[in-house]
Amino acid sequence: MILVKTEAGQQVxxxxxxxxSPRQRTAFILFDGKRSVDEVLAAGNGIAREEIDQMVDLGLxxxxxxxxxxxxxxxxxxxxxxxxxxxxxxxxxxAGSRAPEAAKPKPADAVPAPAAARSxxxxxxxxxxxxxxxxxxxxxxGFRLNLQVExxxxxxxxxxxxxxxxxxxxxxxxxxxxxxxND
Numbered sequence: 001m002i003l004v005k006t007e008a009g010q011q012v013x014x015x016x017x018x019x020x021s022p023r024q025r026t027a028f029i030l031f032d033g034k035r036s037v038d039e040v041l042a043a044g045n046g047i048a049r050e051e052i053d054q055m056v057d058l059g060l061x062x063x064x065x066x067x068x069x070x071x072x073x074x075x076x077x078x079x080x081x082x083x084x085x086x087x088x089x090x091x092x093x094x095a096g097s098r099a100p101e102a103a104k105p106k107p108a109d110a111v112p113a114p115a116a117a118r119s120x121x122x123x124x125x126x127x128x129x130x131x132x133x134x135x136x137x138x139x140x141x142g143f144r145l146n147l148q149v150e151x152x153x154x155x156x157x158x159x160x161x162x163x164x165x166x167x168x169x170x171x172x173x174x175x176x177x178x179x180x181x182n183d
Contacts, residue, residue, distance in 0.1 A: 003052075006060060013028055018058060126180040
């Protein structure tokens with residue numbers, strides 16, 4: 001499958017309004033409408049297919065015109081591919097789009113179901129963008145803290161950094177981060 005940047009994706013990339021990991025930013029640049037997902041994965045920048053899926057779910061990337069979406073290598077995850085169409089309208093709902101098959105028919109149950117079954121890796125993937133957005137909003141005052149967040153590589157690293165983020169942004173703003181890390 002060949003992916004291209006959406007208008008919204010280009011705007012988000014310029015403004016950094018949706019925090020992307022350095023690997024995601026590099027991969028985003030590589031999606032030029034000529035390279036397939038497999039070619040970008042093989043480019044050696046360390047990006048995982050799940051990170052590319054997240055960018056598609058957020059509406060930053062979309063299948064190129066004429067690209068066979070049915071040949072997408074993501075076939076094992078039907079809930080994630082089904083949420084692509086609604087992802088641009090509700091980017092925050094994309095984290096809950098990976099609900100188990102049994103919960104999929106009930107949209108109201110889709111968000112709470114994965115919370116109990118989320119792995120540490122999924123919690124990290126959910127919390128990382130929140131942490132980078134919070135620390136990025138601090139401006140120059142939070143520059144070092146933002147670098148520390150971007151340097152995290154695991155759930156444990158981000159949990160260890162959470163108290164510093166909470167102290168810098170306040171408990172009210174940090175509530176979303178706490179929820180992503182602990183629910």
